[in-house]
Structures are given as C-alpha cells and as structure tokens.
Amino acid sequence: MRIIFMGTPDFSVGIMEAMAERGHEIVLAVTQPDKPKGRGGKVSCSPVKEAALRRSIPVFQPKKIRDPENIATLREHRPDMIVVAAFGQILPEEILSMAPYGCINVHASLLPKYRGASPIQWAVLDGEKESGVTIMRMDAGVDTGDIVAQKAIPLDAEETAGSLFDKLSVLGASLLCDTIELIESGAAVYTPQNHAKATHTGKIEKSMGKMDWTLPAETLERRIRGLSPWPGAYTMVNNKTLKIWKATVCQNASGAQKAAPGSVLDTKEALVVQTGDGALALTEVQLEGKKRMDAAAFLRGYPLPQGTVL
Numbered sequence: 001m002r003i004i005f006m007g008t009p010d011f012s013v014g015i016m017e018a019m020a021e022r023g024h025e026i027v028l029a030v031t032q033p034d035k036p037k038g039r040g041g042k043v044s045c046s047p048v049k050e051a052a053l054r055r056s057i058p059v060f061q062p063k064k065i066r067d068p069e070n071i072a073t074l075r076e077h078r079p080d081m082i083v084v085a086a087f088g089q090i091l092p093e094e095i096l097s098m099a100p101y102g103c104i105n106v107h108a109s110l111l112p113k114y115r116g117a118s119p120i121q122w123a124v125l126d127g128e129k130e131s132g133v134t135i136m137r138m139d140a141g142v143d144t145g146d147i148v149a150q151k152a153i154p155l156d157a158e159e160t161a162g163s164l165f166d167k168l169s170v171l172g173a174s175l176l177c178d179t180i181e182l183i184e185s186g187a188a189v190y191t192p193q194n195h196a197k198a199t200h201t202g203k204i205e206k207s208m209g210k211m212d213w214t215l216p217a218e219t220l221e222r223r224i225r226g227l228s229p230w231p232g233a234y235t236m237v238n239n240k241t242l243k244i245w246k247a248t249v250c251q252n253a254s255g256a257q258k259a260a261p262g263s264v265l266d267t268k269e270a271l272v273v274q275t276g277d278g279a280l281a282l283t284e285v286q287l288e289g290k291k292r293m294d295a296a297a298f299l300r301g302y303p304l305p306q307g308t309v310l
Helices: 010-021 047-054 068-076 119-125 161-185 217-226 295-301
Strands: 002-007 025-030 035-037 042-044 081-085 103-107 130-137 146-154 233-237 240-250 264-266 271-274 279-287
Touching: 002 010, 010 025, 010 047, 010 081, 010 161, 025 047, 081 161, 103 161, 119 130, 119 161, 119 217, 130 161, 146 161, 217 233, 217 240, 217 279, 271 295, 279 295
Parallel strands: 002 025, 002 081, 081 103
Antiparallel strands: 035 042, 103 130, 130 146, 233 240, 240 279, 264 271, 271 279
16 A cells, blocks of 8 residues: 655654555655754754655655645655654645545544543553553544544553553554554444543643642652653752652651651652652652762762751
8 A cells, every 4th residue: 555654753653664564655754844952953853754764765844734835745646545643733634635545543542532742641640540542534623533443551550651652652553554454455444432531632841840749749650750751850959950760659758748848758768758648759860960870879979858848
C-alpha cells in the first residue's frame, strides 16, 4: 500500500518503520519544520525526519499543512492511505478525504478518554491503572473519529511518562500494521466513540514541573513520574533548582503533619519532605549544574538541616 506518513517525535518513528518493514511503501514522510534547540540554538530536525532520511524516504516539512500548495504536494504522491501519529498540526478536510483507504491516526490512549495533546503524561498523572493505543479513522474533530482497533496494557507502579511512551510506541506500531491489513481486506469495523465519556488533555507546560508542596504526597509522587523525562519535576533549595527524578510516599515519616508543607523532615536515607497530606521521600535528585544521583549521595555533599523549607 502507498502510504503518506505524518509524525514528528520519537513515538512516531517505530510506527513508520514498522509499516516499512511490513512491506508498505512510505511515499512521503511529513513532519514539523527544523527548529533551534538547546542553549546554543543549533537547528535540529525531528526524529521522524532523521529516521526517514536513513531509509531514503522523501521528507516534507510544511509550516502550515493546510496551505493549498502543501495539500497539492500531498495529492501528487497519490496515497492509498494517510497514517498520522503525533504529527502536531490539525488536518483539513481536503487531506482527511484524500486517500481511498482514509486517514488513520495512532493515538496513545484508550479513546474517548484522554483526547488531545498529552494522553501519555496524564494517564500517569491521574494514577490510571491501564492505558493503551487506539487506531482511529480521523474526522474533522480532535480525536473524535471512529475507533478501528484498541489494545490496553497495565501501568507499572513506577511507570513514568517516558517508559509508557516507549511501550505505547511499540504497541501502536504492531496494532497499526494489523489494522491496515483489516482495512485493506474490507474486514475492519468502525465503531463510533461515546462522546459523553470523552476527556481532554492540553499541552504539558514547563511550569507544571514546579512542586507545590501543599498538594498530597500521592499526587506529587505521580507528578514526578508523569513529568519524567520532560519537563521534569523540581523544587528550589537555597535559590538553586533541585530536579526530582524519583520519590516514594512515606507512610510513617517522623514529624509528619507537624511541619509546614515543603519542610525537610529527615535526611538519614532519603530527603523526606512534608506535603499537604503525608510526606514524600525524594530518592533520586539532581542539583543544578550537577549530575543525577541518589538522595543519600546528594545529602553527603549538600547537607540540609531538618526544618529547611524547599
């Protein structure tokens, strides 16, 4: 099958490569334009572009996919199907209806739950017990199209957004390839979503990483995992940024409920901090300008007296 693939981040790469390995012809990889990255402002390209170039797949990087000349470029490639996985732009009707086998989306949630830009992070942030992938026939709405296939997986107790991202990319690649075969054979079933059960997610902002110690310990522990690796959870200590990579909820912390939220309760084996409800043991941290390390090693080099307020 002749496929135009549209995607941008690492999540999309394995999906594109799986289709190529199944024998589909990726006639064009459409991805976001190159952009400056990091402190030096060096221009970098998307993971999908890098992967496409390795496979000698033509790359197209429109700033606005809905511009008439860009739609015309897609049409010139005569796709049988368009596959979208975390592309990053809203597609107009002219593209959605362009290919005979439709425009198919790989979405990293069990729709209709967690529509929108950040379903992976919010599944962890909300403490979900499972997540999964949905293959959907796209329509004019945002993640509102008919469901063609779905598969769920359980979330580990220590699941991070990063680890779930990797799992769902692999799951999505396999499920998509199987679903393409069903669509091509005419055996696919298209099930409308129950819009009344829909939930929506917005973009993850860097500011969300700042720890609000008045929140419950369980909420903050999920925040650390849900925002890992980006933007990462952090707090301030003596006017320096302390990034928090791992933490556990303390059931019986000494001094808990007696100190103000953000107060250091204990530094014997971990950095134990009072929260709005319970205490949180920070077990892996990174002080600005330093490497990532376990909390015990950090405290040996940067001792914090009990009562210090983060």
